[in-house]
Amino acid sequence: MRIQLNEWQLYKNFDELANDILDMAKEFLPDRLIYLTSFTEQEQIILKLSETDTNIQLHEGMTVPLQETVCNRIDFASNAPLIFEDMRKEAKLDDLRLTLIQANINAYLGVPILLANGDPFGTLCAAHSEASEFSAKSIEMLQRIAKLFSYYLDLERMAFRDALTGLYNRQFLFRNYEAVSAAGALFFLDLDGFKQINDKLGHDTGDSVLREVAVRLEKFVQHHGGIAVRLGGDEFIVNMMDRTDVDEVRKLAEGLLDRLSTWDAQLEALRLSVSIGIVLYAANGDHKLDSLLKHADNALYRAKANGKNTYQF
Known part of the structure; x- marks a missing residue:
């Protein structure tokens, strides 16, 4: 059962922990915009940005139809990161080209955030306006940070869920x-x-x-x-x-x-x-x-x- 829109707003210390994971990610990717997203059935919500003074056109609270997002291309079943180091050369992104140009994103790393039951919560992403490489170490560390955050989400989610049925309590x-x-x-x-x-x-x-x-x-x-x-x-x-x-x-x-x-x-x-x-x-x-x-x-x-x-x- 997917986390509903705004459910996370009831979680204790959500804002503080979300800011902490962005700060940790910035240690390994200091020149990239780091951002945290959540999914509903139809939309992606930009929850948190590592900084707001950036030439990438994203802002906190922004919603984007799920089919118009790069994050929707992530294979959540394999829990694998999605990496584009130069989006201008990616023919498979032609249908998203206008959206990417408007957002001024040309390099992208997206890591899935999964709940313990396998449902997707959203993504932890790094983006840059210019083509750029992502080191193996930075990718691995972003995955570890996303995993730590998913543990927190599961603990909070359990407090609001019925153990037998999985419905809200x-x-x-x-x-x-x-x-x-x-x-x-x-x-x-x-x-x-x-x-x-x-x-x-x-x-x-x-x-x-x-x-x-x-x-x-x-x-x-x-x-x-x-x-x-x-x-x-x-x-x-x-x-x-x-x-x-x-x-x-x-x-x-x-x-x-x-x-x-x-x-x-x-x-x-x-x-x-x-x-x-x-x-x-x-x-x-x-x-x-x-x-x-x-x-x-x-x-x-x-x-x-x-x-x-x-x-x-």
């Missing part, structure tokens, strides 16, 4: 809600028939069901936006920012029901499905998350009372 939900001022819709999900699965099929099967629910919720938020959280047990939260139109929220709820109510014959025989309680919240409102969860839980209780496998506002 309660701590992340509260921290993320505090950082977001947009209006939205909060879905409180509880699996119907889950206790029977544990009682009749065993906890290993129950754990497998929870992991599969997580996979389906992750695909849902990747398609529709928002975040998916395992609150605990068989309770989950889907928080959808900028979704307040009731008809649209109904369609999203129906989509969640469809995703979580179709199982193999053994699980369907135990009537495995999901009930959902929904609460809408205003932008910059005075609603505390605890209060929203209580209202959503009340709506969930009514959905259960109305026969389950349904939703209530």
Whole structure:
């Protein structure tokens, strides 16, 4: 599961450590611009630069469509660096030529930053406006620095992730809600028939069901936006920012029901499905998350009372 845009902003000491790795990289590549990036599904974000007074046209916070970046050419599967010492001579970069000219980049070294599960976080890069060589030692040291940074990312990520499913946990939900001022819709999900699965099929099967629910919720938020959280047990939260139109929220709820109510014959025989309680919240409102969860839980209780496998506002 890829780190979401802005998740890293909740990490402790992120700015300090990011600046430290850029400083370390500058020790080995003093005449290059060093920069740190992160990826979403569609974009590359320039997170940090070793310096801002440079003739290379990059700035912190800059976003570039992923398909228009050199970093997208890195082979993350092999965890190998990408090196161009004179981009003007690289015919394979013809489709990026205008972008590179505008950025004034002619020499480039990109090192992948991978999380422990193999997902890409982004890159640690060195760039120069003129053609120039990268020594084997400087390449090796940039790789080592990127690896150290990935260890830090994994430690921070673990603090916000549920160990069983890999979804976000309660701590992340509260921290993320505090950082977001947009209006939205909060879905409180509880699996119907889950206790029977544990009682009749065993906890290993129950754990497998929870992991599969997580996979389906992750695909849902990747398609529709928002975040998916395992609150605990068989309770989950889907928080959808900028979704307040009731008809649209109904369609999203129906989509969640469809995703979580179709199982193999053994699980369907135990009537495995999901009930959902929904609460809408205003932008910059005075609603505390605890209060929203209580209202959503009340709506969930009514959905259960109305026969389950349904939703209530």
